[in-house]
Amino acid sequence: MHISEGVLSAPVLITGAALTAVAVGVGLKKMDYDRIPQVAILSSAFFVASLIHVPVGPSSIHLILNGIMGVLLGFAAFPAILVALTLQAFLFQFGGITTLGVNTFNIAFPAVVCFYAFGHAVKHKNSVIALCSAFGCGFVAVLLSSIMVATSLVFVEESFVQVARLVVIAHLPVMIIEGVLTVFCVGFLGKVRPEILGG
Amino acid sequence: MERGILFKRSSGIHKASLNYLFAGLLILVTVSQASAHRVILFSYVEGHRVFTESYFSDGKRCQASKIEVFDPVGNKLLEGVTNKAGEFSFDIPGKTDLRLVLTATMGHRAEYTLPAEELPDAFEEKFEKPGPQPVKQGMPLEGIMREKEITIAEVTQVDLEEIRSVNTDATDKKLRPLTKLIAKSQEHRVSATEVIGGIGYILGIMGIVMYLRSRKR
Known part of the structure; x- marks a missing residue:
């Protein structure tokens, strides 16, 4: 998911940076004082999760956790992911500094989409519906991110369908793992602290 | 009253579990590297x-x-x-x-x-070195003598070249594992220090944001 330095053209980089800047602003505005620690903890979890690579499939992939971040943070996922990606770029040389905007948007936008799509459903009284939508949340977030990465690369690579298929297939194991992980997190949080689910 | 206690307990559980999750993630990182x-x-x-x-x-x-x-x-x-x-x-x-x-x-x-x-450097020579001098026709006796010398000199030269290239090849082959080893060691491996440092940064940023927000309030 981390697009490297020097791959994308300037218009794509600028568009990504601009979109991210706006969304981070919205996220910071919407972030309550009491929720700042929660944002920081999820940011740390995201920062570490990229180091856990999934040894399945043809390419090198890792956990992303944007589904669970979305459902817990909503728009606040943007600042959380931006901070984590910045630190990853500086400390681990993942991705790049110029691609921060695009990378943040590719990961955080699906998180926000999942917040609005699944935020209510994961709180549903019927636990089957709640857990199924939790799986969907983890799965769809990674799927959307993969498609967005392919979209960013469209100006570099020859064919969108080919790239999209490659990225999506490579991340299929991650989608399933994150779906299951989100089910566990939502199941657990639903029991101990239902009020933090869905924003 | 009872509800309050219950809530406190559950938030305690929540905190503890987050800590465990965190510790688990850290261990995973340090183990797999x-x-x-x-x-x-x-x-x-x-x-x-x-x-x-x-x-x-x-x-x-x-x-x-x-x-x-x-x-x-x-x-x-x-x-x-x-x-x-x-x-x-x-x-x-x-x-x-x-x-x-x-x-x-x-x-x-x-x-x-x-x-x-x-x-x-051999690469340079390969292209820049002129080929063997063509033997001139109709040379006097002295010339023939010199021609022989040249041939001998050439032969020695060629031999030397060959020995040198064989030598270089052998050395390259022997050095190959070493070169690879050095390359491997130069790889940037994520260390536990950086991971913990990164988390520290995030908590620090959290502190700054909370400080600024609390002043606004």
Whole structure:
């Protein structure tokens, strides 16, 4: 998911940076004082999760956790992911500094989409519906991110369908793992602290 | 009253579980030491060929990835595709700095510059050295004598050249594991210090944001 330095053209980089800047602003505005620690903890979890690579499939992939971040943070996922990606770029040389905007948007936008799509459903009284939508949340977030990465690369690579298929297939194991992980997190949080689910 | 206690207890459980989750993640990192999502391109010269190896930072080879070779000005000299072992090799196109660019799948990219000094001198000679002097016709006795000397000198020269190249090849071969070892050791491995440092930064940023917000309130 981390697009490297020097791959994308300037218009794509600028568009990504601009979109991210706006969304981070919205996220910071919407972030309550009491929720700042929660944002920081999820940011740390995201920062570490990229180091856990999934040894399945043809390419090198890792956990992303944007589904669970979305459902817990909503728009606040943007600042959380931006901070984590910045630190990853500086400390681990993942991705790049110029691609921060695009990378943040590719990961955080699906998180926000999942917040609005699944935020209510994961709180549903019927636990089957709640857990199924939790799986969907983890799965769809990674799927959307993969498609967005392919979209960013469209100006570099020859064919969108080919790239999209490659990225999506490579991340299929991650989608399933994150779906299951989100089910566990939502199941657990639903029991101990239902009020933090869905924003 | 009872509800209050219950709530406190449950938030305690929540905190403890988060801590466990955190500890678990940390352990996973330190155990596997695997960092994905970066590609590494490494290249070395052996004889008249440049060899390259490309891999993701978790050790997985970059298969069927494009490698382009540029000169310092930016002209593309050649390009190729890595094999299943992530390797690609090509004949030295000229004695200049070579900039190798690897483009792997999903927006991964790496560069490696091979300085001209690392390219063998023998390469230069191979092109610049004139071929053996043509023997002149109808030479006087003295000339014939000199011609013989030249031949002997040439033979010795050729032998020396051969010995040198055989020697270089043998040394290259012997050094190969060493070169690879050095390249491996130069790889940037994610250390526990950096992971903990990164989390520290995030908590620090949290502190700053909370401080600024609390002043506003």
